[in-house]
Amino acid sequence: MSTEKNKRAVIVGLFVTIGLLILLVGIFTLGGQQKAFAPSINVQxxxxxxxxxxxxxxxxxxxxKVGIVKSIEFNGNSLIKVTMHIERKAQEFIRKDAKAKVSAEGFIGNKxxxxxxxxxQAGAIEGGEHLQVEKSLSTEDMMATLQKNNENLVAITTNFKTVSNRLVNGEGTAGALLTDESLYKSLAxxxxxxxxxxxxSQLLSSRIAEYTAQLQKPGSLANGLVHDTMIMSNLQAAVxxxxxxxxxxxxxxxNLKTVSDNLHSSENTLGLLLNDQKTAENMKSIIENLNSGSRKLDEDLEALQHNFLFRGxxxxxxxxxxxxxxxxxxxxMTIP
Incomplete structure (x- = not known):
């Protein structure tokens, strides 16, 4: 009877020991996954x-993974303070001016x-720092954006359907191009x-190139104007x-204009003779008197020739x- 009690006690003790071992292994395993036993510092x-x-x-x-979220608590004014355990081995890589944001593992994974x-230059964190935060898009925000994009896509699809119907019905220029044969022939x-x-244009370009080549040919006028300095000097002298x-x-x-202006002016003798009728009549009268005096002088000389005093x-x-x-x-006559 005592032997059976001892055997039962040993079995119970064995199961209790195994259970404790399993419990300890589980605790250490979960603690290792959660970094509960690793040296750490806190940042908020x-x-x-x-x-x-x-x-x-x-x-x-x-x-x-460098740590876990230790606590989440309200901080007033609808703000939430998150305290994080950060492993000391990652401490030297995280800077005091680093930023934090809430994200997810995949599209709908854990936060x-x-x-x-x-x-x-900012230096590594030492513990107790408050990191700057950046607002991240929530799943609802992304779904709202996706819904807006879907609405825009529906509007685009509707517009494309309208355009395609107008093309099929031959409306507008593009529709006319697809359905109007005469317009197609005109475009062709x-x-x-x-x-x-x-x-x-290509033929004209080739001819212009040929003409340019001829201009560059030695002995031509254009070539001489470009390369012969004497021709240019002579042209400059001629100009x-x-x-x-x-x-x-x-x-x-x-000068002719000045003379012409003087002829039309009454301030000089020739202009006065040409423009003043009275002066012209006076000159005519003087000339007639001179002619009359000349004839009388000829007659007097003729008379003197017959006078005995001047006859010799x-x-x-x-x-x-x-x-x-x-x-x-x-x-x-003697000159030969």
């Missing part, structure tokens, strides 16, 4: 919305806190004309002479003139 972040974040959720830095950013004719114009001649012609024209003088003069004439004739 204040969010206006944690989007379902819970105590015990993971904290990631650069895609690596977590993501720590990112920071500059080397226009395209043919454009091709012809393009060929003509200068033409300019001088033009200036002289302008001066001559100006005029005869002597006539003989001298006759003698001079005969000497001149004789000299002319």
């Amino acid at each position: 972040a204040v969010f206006d919305n944690v989007n379902g974040l819970q105590k015990g959720d993971n904290v990631w830095f650069s895609g690596v 977590l806190v993501v720590i990112y950013g920071g500059t080397p 004719s226009t395209a043919s004309n454009l091709q012809l114009a393009a060929r003509n 200068k002479q033409i300019n001088d001649a033009a200036n002289a012609a302008n001066a001559f024209t100006a 003088y005029f005869r002597k003069k006539a003989r001298q003139e006759e003698k001079a004439r005969k000497a001149a004739e004789k000299e002319t």
Whole structure:
């Protein structure tokens, strides 16, 4: 009887021991997963919305789990303070000016806190810091954005359907292109004309190139103008002479205009003779008087020739003139 009691006690003790071992292994396993026994420091972040974040959720830095969420509590004014356990081995990599945001593992996975950013100049966290936060889109916000995009897509699809119906019905320019054969033929004719114009342009370009090559040919006028400095000097001299001649012609024209203006003016003798009728009549009368006086003088000289007092003088003069004439004739005849 005592042997059976001892055996039962041993079995019970064995099961209790095994249960305790399993319990201890479970505790250590869960503690290792939750980083409960790893050396850590605490940092805080204040969010206006944690989007379902819970105590015990993971904290990631650069895609690596570095801690867990220790506590979540209200901080007044609808703000929520989240305290995080951060492993000391990750402490040196997280900077004091780093930022934190609430994210999720995948699209609908568990919530977590993501720590990112920071500059080397800020130094590593030491514990007790309040990290800056960035508002992240919640699932509801993403669903609302997706719903808005769906509405926009429906509107675009509706518009495309309307456009396609108008194309099928031949409405508008594009519809007419699809259904109107005459318009198609007109466009085909226009395209043919454009091709012809393009060929003509190409031909014109080739001819211009040939003409340019001819201009560059040695011995041509264009080549001489470009390369022969003497031709350019002569042209410049000729242009200068033409300019001088033009200036002289302008001066001559100006002088003629001045003379013409003087002829039309009554302030000079010639203009007075041309424009003043009374002066012209006086000049005519003076000329008539001179002619009359000349005729009377001729008559007086003729009368003097027949006067006995001057008759010898005029005869002597006539003989001298006759003698001079005969000497001149004789000299002319002796010249071979």
